Amino acid sequence: MPNRIITRIRLFFRHNLGRLEALFFLLKSLLSERHFIYLSCILVGLSTSFAVIVLKSFAHNVFLGATYVNRYLKLPYINSILPIVGILLTVFVVKRVLDGRIEKGSSRILVAVAKKGGIMPRKQMYAQIITASLTVGLGGSAGLESPITITGAAFGSNFARKYKLSKNDRILLLACGVAAGIAAAFNAPIAGVLFSIEVILTDVTISAFIPIMISAATGALVSTIVLNEEVLLTFRRPLHFDWHNIPYYIVLGLLAGFVSLYHAKAFQKVEAHFAKLRIKGYRKALYGAIPLALIIFMFPTLFGEGYESIRILSNAHPEELLDNTILEEFKQNGWVLLLFAGITMLLKAYATGLTLASGGNGGNFAPSLFVGSYLGFFVAKFFTMLGFSKNLPIDNFTIVGMAGILSGLFHAPLTAIFLIGEITGGYNLMVPLMIVSSISFAVSKQFETYSMDVKHLADKGQVFTSNKDKNILSSLDIMEVVTSDLPTLSVNQKAEDVIALLSNTQYNHFAVTDDKNRLLGVVDFINIRQMIFSAFKVKYATMDELMTLPAEVASVEDSIEMIMEKFENTHVSYLPVLKDDRYYGFIYKEKVLEAYRQKLKDMVIE
16 A cells, blocks of 8 residues: 555656656747746755755754753753764665765865866755755754755756756856855855855856846745744844954954864864774764764764854853753853863864764854854953953854854855855944954965865865866866877887887887886887997897886876876976876877867867
């Protein structure tokens, strides 16, 4: 009986979806290309916003449930148990449902835009929703915004593929999905537009603004209608700026820059540690989830996204932060509260790192807001308690601090300024937001060229910027431009063998390898031309005399941009290529440039 019901449901959806798709294909044939894009960005915005509603509602309700159990049923361990369950369930879903692999982090969107023409896997339309719901919803110390942006990007990308839109339109709809996701998650349409342009799109035109704005407005509108304000991070009370506090905002901006660097380094340390581990699956999940559970037991505010504790810090009774903690009896002691907030702020990077590196799914967007709010509270409370100022508005600093860390971590000051401006319901704090965000960004940029999200791509030579040449080079696959079918020479062969190869092939250089295919040197006709025209030298010359060490070698793991730098530095036309420290082939500068020209031509046509 149940199987029959499931079959009927499948047939119902398949039948009705088929009708809907037929309608959209009809509309595509009737509408102009631009008008169909406008319709598409609305549909992408709707799809993304409903995914946001599912994620946010689930996470919020689990948090309320855990709080209720903790407060009224007196089960203080529930906050520590749930994250372990969530991470284990996430690993189970990835292994059993998602073929053992899921791509995390909004940097995957940058890769899709720069290297894959905006194409994202279909499974990303549901994979992020399921896994992030389990991880963050059950208390993993991470954020939902990164999964939300990937889901929105996947909706936009696959909608464009379904209706056979061009590459440029596909990338545009991908950006629309990202904008709608951020707009729906915070009810902040302007921030959604700016995030999409500032972080995701490496090259944007004025014509792209309208579809992105329509998607962001759609996402924000659906969020406003459906989601309760308690689910969203909002502050709806009057906030006022006093210019006398500017020196303290400058200090906050400087500290935000350095704390951003600390957070990124600490998180990356945890990730690097887990990457070296030989254990996998459930053992790896437990290896990270158990210490995470211990941290959350000591500091319960690290449970989940942490937005509720941000609200507590910014209200009139921040001491409520110590409720249901081992320090609850000291909640009226300001120094204890300050110490608790400072340690929590520093531990957030490790809690998020353990959550994600052990197998959970989430992002660093919400953690950046969490850390920023705690930093802002710490600064204002610290100077107040020391007597420097009796009128520092702690709620203002708590809110402005969020913009500082967001700007420093993601190198997105405009997004940070307008996001906080929108969630506070006005722009009364615009001046301190600009001061803190710009200083934090400047400090972070001074010591770290790349934002937290793309640092690991930069380490691999895959950085996508507004420089089109770099983006096109990054999109080239080294395996497609390496020539691997050249004959090789051994160290025991004679000059006669070299002459034979020169006579019977079109190449004028060959690699010399040992019996394990390790590169020993290169024989180049230009270097041995005088030698091979001497009968005496041909008869008695050894391979050691004929070959020379290459000025530089490339690896199949190098990016094309790195290889082009090697060409420029050595002034050669070809480089030997190694794979796993063994000779693999040659890469030619001319061939790389030809591939670049072809790629550029394809982009112009599309």
